[in-house]
Amino acid sequence: MKRLALAMRKYLAAAAVGLAVAASLVAISELGYHRSRNALDSLGSVRALQKSADQLGGALRAAESAQRGYLLTGDDFYLQQFEAESTRASAGLTHVKQALMSVPDADVSLSGLESTIATKMSEMSLAVHLRSKGHLDALEFVTSSDVGRTQMSTIAQLLDRLDQTTERLVSDSQAQIRTAQDYSRVGLTLAAFTGLLAFLLYLRRSHQLEQSVVKTNAALQQERERLEDLVRERTRNLRELATHLQQVREVDRAKLARELHDELGALLTSAKLSMARLKPKLPKDDDTIPPLMATLTDTLNQVIALKRNIIEDLRPSSLDNFGLLTALDILAREFQERSGVTVETNIEPATLDANAQLSLYRMVQESLTNVAKYAQAKQVYIGLRVYRQHVELTVKDDGVGFDQSVTQPKSHGLAGMRHRVESLGGRLDIQSAPGKGTTVFAAFPAAQRPPPAPEPAAQPAKPDAPDVA
Ligand SMILES: Nc1ncnc2c1ncn2[C@@H]1O[C@H](COP(=O)(O)OP(=O)(O)OP(=O)(O)O)[C@@H](O)[C@H]1O
Ligand SMILES: [Mg+2]
Known part of the structure; x- marks a missing residue:
């Protein structure tokens, strides 16, 4: 002044x-x-x-x-x-x-x-x-x-x-x-x-x-560079934080799945065994007991099935047990049965690290959830193409599509997918317009860095005991 x-x-x-x-x-x-x-x-x-x-x-x-x-x-x-x-x-x-x-x-x-x-x-x-x-x-x-x-x-x-x-x-x-x-x-x-x-x-x-203009410009340039550095630094921090949170989430989910499997599974198994031991000791002349026992057995079986679904949702055991190709096939088949939408798959076997496999699985899972929630589609295509240098995932539906210029403030599914792909060093491309269906396309390098050292809690859940609980 x-x-x-x-x-x-x-x-x-x-x-x-x-x-x-x-x-x-x-x-x-x-x-x-x-x-x-x-x-x-x-x-x-x-x-x-x-x-x-x-x-x-x-x-x-x-x-x-x-x-x-x-x-x-x-x-x-x-x-x-x-x-x-x-x-x-x-x-x-x-x-x-x-x-x-x-x-x-x-x-x-x-x-x-x-x-x-x-x-x-x-x-x-x-x-x-x-x-x-x-x-x-x-x-x-x-x-x-x-x-x-x-x-x-x-x-x-x-x-x-x-x-x-x-x-x-x-x-x-x-x-x-x-x-x-x-x-x-x-x-x-x-x-x-x-x-x-x-x-x-x-x-x-x-x-x-x-x-003075030169000086001011130089000062402005310096300040701009400083701010850009700051933004880059903050963005990197945020990305690291988001990746960390995603990993922590996966670890927690795996831990919860294992506890459900070990603790709840043991309790349910014990209940089933107790029922089996109780059955011969029940009086034979009471007609009300067999239907009650049948209802109890049925309820126990439903709880066991529910536990299995929850565990599967928390941590796909199929991924750990059978690999990505089969896990995606199972996911597609179950989705088709549940939603009535025809699912076509073209999934090539890929050798990817566990982290990349889980990311791919989660992306397909989120895409299918979105199809069920919004698309009103008749058909869905899931494609995984494996090239020498990179991998391409496509999930395409023939549903109602959406206007991408309208941002949904409390929606995190697509953003999470983008983050997953970018943390794998790739890019996500979403093509959609009202009435034109939606295509989610992800491409990332085939050679993935080794995954971070797994914590004990991040170990995959043991497969369910198929016959009991
Ligand atoms: N396959 C699709 N068909 C039609 N609309 C879709 C499809 N996928 C996403 N959308 C639209 O994009 C929006 C954002 O999807 P996104 O998965 O990011 O969030 P969300 O599903 O609404 O919430 P969240 O996934 O966080 O539970 C959705 O609200 C929906 O309007
Ligand atoms: Mg979603």
Whole structure:
């Protein structure tokens, strides 16, 4: 949380600095732009002023030349030229005045120039008028004076001063443009360096981020591996525990079967012997005794049969006595008799250790129990195929089948089968669908490890005494 707050503060500070730098760069650039724009505008106005002043000076000189030509020759051509240049000079003066208004920095007063030009123009117009009216004396008087020349030189001086002013303004504008260019250069250089700095910071930051992602991924990977190891370890423990429980169960069942056989069997045998000894000693004339004795004998026989079934169920003696092939055949035959379902078998003899044989027997037993409980089947097939490397067990029925995606929380039969097969190093495959029957298929290596050293209690039950109990 603290690290997050610190990182947030860093980001905000960096963003603030970035914004400030960007704002300064924009301000510098805008300042340079406006300065150069103003300088260019004022340069244009100054150029217009210069041009108007040049036109004015040219028009005045041309008017003076035309006036002289007329005074000397009296030719109307000069008169017309004089009038045209006079008009041009007036227009030039107006242009100069207008141009000067758009150059506020000029600081030039036109009043002197205006009045001198007006005087000069009137003097020239008067001389022309006198010449045109033929008043040559008066004309000589006017032209003999130095006034015209003086006025012309005053005008030239004033125009020169105006020219100097415009030159100064031009160089001021140029200086402004250069300053603006300098601003732009500084701005661009700063922008380039800031961009470079930002890029370097970005590279550094992304490198740091990459490093931290790599570190986090490595830590995650380590944690994942640790958890996977833990899961593997726990799964192995659970599997070992389940195997142990299954073995303990088989041992307990065998022990119980043996005790039932030894203890209960002995008691029942003793009861039968006592009955046999009692029979000749009973009075012959009592008619009620023979039926009672027959019922007693029958009950004793039923108890003996029940004991045998329980023992067989607890620990299949057929497996120990006759081997897997016969035990499975007996199991199939008894199932068919009990349930009425036709059982077809194809069981090949297999040399397997006791543990594998018992597992196979239990799997067929559980499969047949399931068929009886759920399948409503007409036919069941039990197949045991023995190959060089492995053994395959198939129990297939043509019953109602079931949906394998629906899990039954309190069902352990199929899970137990899977566990048995996996602890033999094999795999279990169940194929079923509603209406399609069920096939339980198990495959496991033919060469089994030697079974765990049998405990005394795990010894198979002795075969029942067939005739007595
Ligand atoms: N041959 C079969 N035909 C139809 N349904 C079956 C068959 N075998 C198993 N099933 C279905 O699969 C479920 C799981 O069977 P499983 O043997 O694991 O448990 P169970 O028989 O219900 O209980 P448990 O075997 O623990 O006493 C059954 O409840 C049943 O719905
Ligand atoms: Mg079951």
